[in-house]
Amino acid sequence: MKLVVQVKLLPTPMQAAALEMTLRACNEAATWVSEVAFEKDVKKNFALRRHTYGEIKARWRLGAQAAQHVIKKTCDAYATLKANLKAGNLGKPGSERYRRATEKPIGFRPAGAQPYDDRMLSWQLAERHVSIWTVAGRVKDVPFTATPEQLATLALYRKGESDLVCRDGMWFLLATCDVPEAPLNGDPVDFLGIDLGIVNIATTSDGEIMAGRELNRIRARERKLRSKLQQKNTPSAKRRMNKRRRKEARRAKDINHKIARHVVAEAERTSRGIALEDLTGIRQRVRLRKPQRATHSSWAFAQLEAFIAYKARRAGVPVVYVDPAYTSRTCAECGHIDRANRVSQARFACRNCGLVDHADRNGSRNIRARAWELWRRGAQSTAPPHPRASGVGQDANAAPPPVVPVVQARRFSDG
Structure with missing residues (x-):
């Protein structure tokens, strides 16, 4: 590699x-x-x-x-x-x-x-x-x-x-x-589902939430400062812009490295694979209001996915990419799909079985379930442009162990 x-x-x-x-x-x-x-x-x-x-x-x-x-x-x-x-x-x-x-x-x-x-x-x-x-x-x-x-x-x-x-x-x-590369783990006991987002950078199917609010606040502050410096357009303002222009990118890269290292280490420790959404072309598919565009465009999800993928290859952890469609609207317990299930950004409440959960954790459990189903069938990925998953098929009669519904927050910051 x-x-x-x-x-x-x-x-x-x-x-x-x-x-x-x-x-x-x-x-x-x-x-x-x-x-x-x-x-x-x-x-x-x-x-x-x-x-x-x-x-x-x-x-x-x-x-x-x-x-x-x-x-x-x-x-x-x-x-x-x-x-x-x-x-x-x-x-x-x-x-x-x-x-x-x-x-x-x-x-x-x-x-x-x-x-x-x-x-x-x-x-x-x-x-x-x-x-x-x-x-x-x-x-x-x-x-x-x-x-x-x-x-x-x-x-x-x-x-x-x-x-x-x-x-x-x-x-x-x-x-x-x-x-x-380390030898690939061809017999994972389960998959660790990862739901990527803007408010919460990554949420695992174990319930661990890696919050991105601090990073988003820093990005908003940097955008506001850039706008002021561009309006001044003085030599000193240009010098200050040049000095700060890569600072935000370095901070985001550092946080993504920390998250990827933690996710891969957890999957390796528990002998699991990693399940990710295939987000290819998401910026072209999603329509946003003007105030949301800057935040969405600065979301380095491709970089985080790349970091997780290469660190997983070094550790021998298989990675499966799944179709992200309706993962945020599907109940992880009963499979009921309804737009009304997503009550708010952080809250999921199933209209069929009554399950109440953190919305991102519910989505990560759906990602984990889809990856496990793909692995059982011997398929590699449902990613339309390029299948990127690793590994071989599993016993169709095998069942993944239960996931304990624990929600805990973990802060990843540059400090």
């Missing part, structure tokens, strides 16, 4: 200047290669190399490996564009967004990431130094900082390219690691 380890470089001013010149030269070369590829309609690596390789080395003083990585980066960018166009992510053919993406060559930012292989970059993990190629020559003994866990992962599993990245004046290396 491919994972990325991010380490922070601590270069001297002279080393940072050399790194900055290198990124600028590589991205200028990549923009020129993109123009050649667009004009000649040549977007394959080896074919494009015949048109551009010599010019890149002579004009930008790039080494052989750096020149090849520039060409490959350009081809990968066009391959990604083609995939997005095919998937409809850039609108329909003929739309303004579609035309903007296809009527001109792809451009690269001056500080865009540049890939490095082992010929251009060497690691001294014990000394926490790297030796890295630049247009000004090889720069040796560039210090970096990393946790003991990151150092162990790099020492054992680093394999492939690393990307040099500059973010807000800080330098990072993103190292690719090939981490082995």
Whole structure:
């Protein structure tokens, strides 16, 4: 399984200047290669190399490996564009967004990431130094900082390219690691259903509620501050916006990591699988009033699902994706479906059997039941675009153990 380890470089001013010149030269070369590829309609690596390789080395003083990585980066960018166009992510053919993406060559930012292989970059993990190629020559003994866990992962599993990245004046290396997966648990005793939401980020079928109110309050405050700074439009306001622009994303990512780690650890401890809703395309399916759109669009459910999925693969925990339709209106006890069952955001009251429960917990129990039914039948998933569940079928006569109806709240915050 491919994972990325991010380490922070601590270069001297002279080393940072050399790194900055290198990124600028590589991205200028990549923009020129993109123009050649667009004009000649040549977007394959080896074919494009015949048109551009010599010019890149002579004009930008790039080494052989750096020149090849520039060409490959350009081809990968066009391959990604083609995939997005095919998937409809850039609108329909003929739309303004579609035309903007296809009527001109792809451009690269001056500080865009540049890939490095082992010929251009060497690691001294014990000394926490790297030796890295630049247009000004090889720069040796560039210090970096990393946790003991990151150092162990790099020492054992680093394999492939690393990307040099500059973010807000800080330098990072993103190292690719090939981490082995744990053997998959092919005989889970049950599934842990996870209901994802905005008010409560995640609710488990065990009744554990991971509240998101604090995160939503912080996001609302950040949006209000952004609006004020944009209206001022002064140099100091722009500096403040640049300083804060990634803070909210880092906070949400940290909280999602904590939730995913907790969910996977609980499923692994109890020998259960994990059941998730397939929420592909939910933003296109759901209609919202204008005040709700910003909150809904900032909901990082895809990131949380991705974190749960890769942590589960590392732990050998099977993950099943189920159809989310009517999980919030269906009674987990009797199966009665009625819109009136959902009394409020937090309260569920069945009109048929009288069950009263927390609405998100009731939904997570329905997700768990659907996943267990899929597993018993040997099916992988009901996700329409791409089945993503792992594992094999189970004994059709087996029954999951009962779930104790306990509701408890757990707060996940950046503090």
